[in-house]
Amino acid sequence: MAELGKGVSAGKLASNVQKKLTRAQEKVMQKLGKADETKDLAFEEGVINFNKQLAEGSKLQRDLRAYLAAVKAMQESSTRLQKCLEDMYEPEWYGSDDVESIVEDSDLLWTDFHQKLVDHALISMDTYLGQFPDIRARIAKRDRKLVDFDSARHTFASVQKSKKKEGIKITKPVSLLERAAPGWAQGILSAHNVAQTNLSRSQAEDELERAQKVFEDINVDLQEELPSLWNSRVGFYVNTFQSVAGLEEKFHREMGKLNQSLNDTLVKLENQETSRSVQFFHLILEPALPPPPKVTPSKELKQENIINLFDDASTPGISVTSPTQFDSPGASNLLDMDLDALSAVTPGGATTQVCVLWVEPNPSPIFGFYIFFNGIYDCHNNEKIQVQATHDYAANDSDELEMKAGDVVLVMTYDNPDDQDDGWLMGVKQAEWVERKSLSGKGVFPENFTQKI
16 A cells, blocks of 8 residues: 555545455455455466566576676686786786787776676666566555455445345334334434435445446556566566677687787797707817816817717717727717717827716806706716606696606706705606707606606
8 A cells, every 4th residue: 555645634544544444354254254255367377477577587687796796806806817917027028018918908808798798688687677566566556456346345235235124124123213203203214214225325336336447447457467577588588698698708709819819929938938948969079187087167168179969060070989889880969879988089099078968058168068958967977867767657737747667857957946846856758858859848756756877
């Protein structure tokens, strides 16, 4: 029932109170079975569908709002993560400007995605649910007017029944007023009673007609609107989820392009840094000073003693093998030689110490072969630093080296000694190094899974 305003008169207030009492009395009589109740099964089914549709729509609205909140949170997390990459990315690195542009475009793409979800899904969802409160209020009003109609119908029936009883005058008792009245006044009282009865009957009939009209006006409109509203849910759900799916598909497609660009940039950066660290092998020959077990590096190394192993023209000029030293006369480069037995003879007949060492680029001169990476041979102790896996080891991270029992691994020093953990070594498989001449497969591995050879 509508709320009462401040200027409501006492008569109006009394009328509203009376209506509430009448409705309450009518409902009690109906529940007790002493008064019949107007039923409309088709309308009641429509109300059930209405309540179900309202509950489903409200849940969809809550979940859509939660989805939008998650998109916003994901945008903030993604932006912080990529901003972190942008801050760490050195200006001189490859693709520095590209990374900055990708981070900015990614944030804009997230913002656009969120805004379009609001425009094409959330707003239409709110509009769709906006029609339910009014219809629900009209359903409640129809229920009240139906009770009023039933009450008026029962009142009219009671008046009709009383009128029939009055027609049987033999059974009607004479009132004390009529008995006490003189004969000339008894006709007037009888006429008054008939008039009162006719007036009550007319009022009951008018009230019934008025209550029926009010009820039917509301009922007819709802009978048309409820089925139409129920059927509209199909088109609304289709449009909503098509919009969300389409926006997601476009967003992920564009985001995929940005992620691919970022990945390509990082791959090129990695390849560029790797190529900078990889240098050619150089052969450095110089007479050893017998008989010290360790060789002191010489700062005055002549350029003519440095021979590039990959220069075919320079290799024949060096005698590094003899029939008694090697069984593989066809070896044409350092990797095909037996480094344990390798020695060289200078033109003057002096023996030259030959060793392999991995050092940083542009190292200080040391007798022997230089491999410019980060050390696999100890010149001072005249032994190769290599180990053999005694157990299988499955890599648990991208920077770890996976090994099978029996694999020979060439040990390297860490680029940054502070990164080395106790019990862990850095290395590359000898077979992979010989085959590819690349350090791309290097990684760390547990020392206790290997033994020195």
